[in-house]
Amino acid sequence: MAGGCQGAVSSVWKRPVPKYSREVVAQVLAANDIVDVVGSCVELKPAGSGRFKACCPFHNEKTPSFTVSRDRQQYYCFGCEKHGDAIGFLIEFEGLTFFESLRKLADRGGVRLPAMSDFDDxxxxxxxxxxxxxxxxxxxxxxxxxxxxxxxxxxxxxxxxxxxxxxxxxxxxxxxxxxxxxxxxxxxxxxxxxxxxxxxxxxxxxxxxxxxxxxxxxxxxxxxxxxxxxxxxxxxxxxxxxxxxxxxxxxxxKKTRTLYGLFEAREGMRREKRVLLVEGYFDLMRCFDVGIDHVVATCGTALTAEQAALIRRYVPEVVIVYDADLAGIRAALRGVSLLTNAGLTVRAMTLPDGKDPDDFIRKHGPESFRRLADDAADFVTFYVRMSENRLDTIEGRTAVARELFTILTGVNDELRVNEYLRQMARALQLGEWACRNEFARIRHDQEARPFREEPAPRRTVPIADRDFIASLLQHPGLLERAHDALSGISLQPGPVVQVLKALWEDNGASPVFHNDEDAGMLYAAAANRDEITPETAANIVVEYVNNLKRALLKAESENVQRRILQAERSMDRESIPELLRQKAGIDREIQRLGAA
Ligand SMILES: [Zn+2]
CATH class of the missing domain: 3.90.980.10 (DNA primase, catalytic core, N-terminal domain)
Structure with missing residues (x-):
């Protein structure tokens, strides 16, 4: 699999220790509903019991695994495991710092933050x-x-x-x-x-x-x-x-991370579910001037992978509308590759007579422009059309095919790859099977390349941990039972214990995990879990607590066993009966808890 979301996980964002007190942060979070905050960037669909779903803005997917919980004010993606509260969402989505995100939400919710002189960063x-x-x-x-x-x-x-x-x-x-x-x-x-x-x-x-x-x-x-x-x-x-x-x-x-007009185009992009990518400031303003408002512009800089990823957060499809001059075409072909790699469906067009969108709309009106954009060719057809001067010879056609193969290796969707290969074969007058075989060979070579970057190890939330915490969140009565059952037991520190402590201390209020990424992820995953019936939840909790106890007892039993062996080796016969008695007691306890 090429692309995907492994890359994103390696850069898991660490929330810095905030300069603001927990109270201020909690106040800002309380003044903003995460469903509205996320909903203004991503199209959310209700998924029952206060949860909402969407296709994840942080990784490529067709079926939604990105969820937002209104009750818990947390978002979590079951695919790439990005997660957090409203502050974290804006950091991730808009590339803000913690402070900027906090300030933006404070403004939005009408919360007054301490004045500038009160912090020293x-x-x-x-x-x-x-x-x-x-x-x-x-x-x-x-x-x-x-x-x-x-x-x-x-x-x-x-x-x-x-x-x-x-x-x-x-x-x-x-x-x-x-x-x-x-x-x-x-x-x-x-x-x-x-x-x-x-x-x-x-x-x-x-x-x-x-x-x-x-x-x-x-x-x-x-x-x-x-x-x-x-x-x-x-x-x-x-x-x-x-x-x-x-x-x-x-x-x-940062030039490479900025797209001109994105702020203004957000509404239009959400409505049209695609964006037109133009080159110049005035191309973009002309479009808006005539009511075409789903447009962003690169403005003189070559499109970057970061900009492509930015577009992907908002829409699944992009139509490249570049000038028909040589520089424009070259930029468009390069753009095809970057945008495809970012998981976008790419179509492209140039305007007749080498006009730019500004000229074209002024001369022919917005309707002809709209029609052209609606009929823009898929990127394979566009690429072949723009390479016309090379299509006369078999060498030229093969070269174009190679370039397209390279782009196709970035496409993550087998159905689309197949369709593109079919179109390619037709447009380049190459045999379809030859095309497929050659593509398979190139893809195989690429995957076998020795210096391929290793994907970062993926950290995942264990399902048992998630369901245990989810049961406690959904049925707060179980929280006390878990507390009683676990009292007197020295638990291994870890994300589960972090979350448990926070829940016990905060009496069920939404905890904030500033410095514990694993605990934050576990909490977000649990908060976005499907509904669990009271009976199942009770069983999950009993089971989980028993497993914990069993694991501790087993470790203890093994420890005593080691001491018995030691005593035998050192001829310390006196202490052996007592140790054996201890071990038998522990093993009885384990048996009482039943099999795992
Ligand atoms: Zn995701």
Whole structure:
């Protein structure tokens, strides 16, 4: 099996010790229902008794094994075992830090967090300041655009793009004035320190100090998945080169992990269950301008595996709409491979006459564009079509076939692979069986490659542990019985004991496992377990407790047995009868508990 979710498990996220007290964290969690938090990112279907199901956003699957429990406020995937509470979900899904996730949920739930000066983590402080600087800059550039004196050039240019005022507003377009350090001065006046202004990437330093990075450009804010401007694209107002410059990366902005328009497109993507991938800022804004709102853009950077994985969290299908020039086609073919590998169904198209979506929609209207997107070819057909100049010779066709085979090894679904192979054979005029055999050979070679990365060892929750804890959660009366039955027994430390302790201490309130990943996983798995009837639950608990006791007694019995042997070896005859009596007592106890 290629791909899958083993890779994800190796990077199991460790929750850092929070700077906030348990009370604050609990308060924030209580103010947000995890079902709403997850439900705003993933389409959840009710699965009975307060649980919801969805196809997992963290691994590729066809049948849903991702569950969310409203009662326990936990999510858990029975496939890849990602799990946690609402804070953990946002960390995983949106790539936030613990602090950012906490703050986002605090805002969402109307909980006031302690002020900035109350914590001392420098990284968090800088990230917070950069977020403030980004917001300030977006406002500043918009005000410059609106300013009668300063904004004339920007407004003039914007007019040529023929966007509706609401589109301009929605995407927060602005204007960076000429003059050297207008932004730097405004930011200083607002109280931003030079180190923050410089770290934001909106200013650079020379021997005379800070100066504006963007000058006399149309400013396009690049937002993160929460809608905060973290970077900017700046468009030259004429034909000057470079046409676009982008903010350099900073603590908040990673080019390879950002897709332009994702924040705005989330609703549309959920509705359409697919996304159109375009190249430019204005291609995307044009689409939104005419009501096509399930679009994201790469904006000048080559598509990355991280971006492909990001798309996969939201939709199962992507339609690549790149320019029909050579660079565009090459980028599209590369994109096919990355997106397929991320588990997405990929279709692709180019627009007639080498037009980009912006030009095309302006000339032919949104309906023709929509139709083309609906009819976009599957990636095999697209790939073959784009390789037309190589199809005349058998060598050329074989080369194209090899490239497609390589892409197909990344497809995780046998049915689809079969269908693609059939299409390939037809399109390339190659024998279907020859195609299949060659593909099987390539796949086999790849799997046998000696330097293949070993999948990380998968940690799993033992089913007995999960069902034991689930029984206690679903039937709290059993909690006390388990407590009584286990009192006086020295239990081996481990996830089960961690969870038990938390349940006993918190009287059934939702526990938080900050530093114990295994306990957190066990708890999430148990919280999302199907319903267990009271009788079955009681049996599970009795059985589990007996097993625990039996294991302890067996260890003790073996221990005494060792001492008997030792005594025999050292001719210590006096102590042997007593040891034998002890062992007999323990063995009787084991028998009393019955067979396992
Ligand atoms: Zn999963």
């Amino acid at each position: 420098r990284e968090d402080l800088l990230r917070t300041q950069l977020a403030e600087a980004g917001k300030f800059a977006a406002r500043f550039f918009q005000e410059c655009m609106a300013d009668v004196l300063k904004g004339g050039l920007g407004r003039q240019y914007l007019k040529t793009r023929e966007l509706k005022p609401e589109t301009v507003k929605r995407f927060g377009l602005g204007y960076a004035p000429d003059g050297g350090s207008r932004f730097v001065e405004a930011a200083r006046a607002k109280g931003f320190k030079d180190n923050v202004i410089e770290a934001s990437g909106l200013a650079r330093r020379n021997d005379r100090g800070l100066f504006d990075f963007f000058r006399n450009r149309l400013m396009i804010p690049i937002r993160d998945v929460s809608g905060n401007p973290v970077a900017f694209g700046g468009r030259d107002l004429g034909d000057g080169l470079p046409k676009y410059i982008n903010s350099p990366e900073n603590a908040l902005y």
